[in-house]
Amino acid sequence: MSMFPIASITITSNGTNPTFTSIPQNFKHLQLRCYLRAAGATSYQYVYFRLNGDTGNNYTYHYLNGNGTSAVSSASTNQGYGLIGYCASNNNTTNVFSTEIIDILDYTSTNKNKTLKALSGMDINASGSNTGLWSALWFPSTIAAITQIDIGPDSYGCLAGSRFDLYGITTSNATGA
């Protein structure tokens, strides 16, 4: 077996965001599976994240996104947070939650900046739906293993019932190509 559940957070109070702390360091990769809807009564929202509580301008993100009409690719560099997808909000079709799967390879490495890659989707049965490939880079001045993940639709917070599941993935241990 190589994929182990580390933690699962279900939002029980509207407007709050999850934090995964004390992430075990004994896996090779992480996968975070998100099922969420923003509590804010606005249009769809970005999914924000920070790693290890770092609020410095150490994040860059990119996306390749389709909205049912056209495809776009965009980016932002040197931000104080990363973006890693879109999510539905309370202004969208009732009962619609967004889905995304985020891969973080080699998360314990102290030799690599951390690259997050996500597939994100939210069909709201209307225009304003989105599906995309998202990518983000965390490049702190001192490279560190990931021990904490904060994620969610920023100040709006998540709607109760949103769920975030963190998994650790092991590998066989072999070195040398």
Next chain:
Amino acid sequence: MSVFLQPIYTQTIASGSTGSITFNNIPQTFTDLKLEISARENTVTGQTFVALYLRFNNDSSSLYSDTRLYGSGTSTNSSRLSGNANYLGSDEAANSTANTFNSVSAYIPNYTGSNYKQMISDSVAENNTTGIDMFLNANLYRSTSAITSIQVLPQITFSGYTTISLYGILRQGI
């Protein structure tokens, strides 16, 4: 207890550089295969990104084709390739942000079957600039042979700390 995803082998370049990474003698007991790649090519000077390829069964004949959806951070396009290896995406090279590695996932269903081998892959080569390489790919290998080896090919050489993990996936009932 789930056993659907099982590690077959992981290879990490501890230091220096390596021309390619090969997984031989792949067990034929799984339903599907999955690759996770974190790679970089410091040895390629003067470039930000370089190409990453994959070849099955050490077969370098022209049996490979790819359909790609691409994002650069500012624009998108879709295109097709054909050649003697499948295209997975890009690696960071010497001109990209230091210590930054790509992230690539590739899924290979029914790898022991006698149909042609269809793979789907997604990849991002990150950089602290607006321009990067992002790909969603459909990759075809027109061979009816079971896959027994996978060779991951850099444009020139992989850098130290490059790591590639191969997993086997089991369906229900096995």
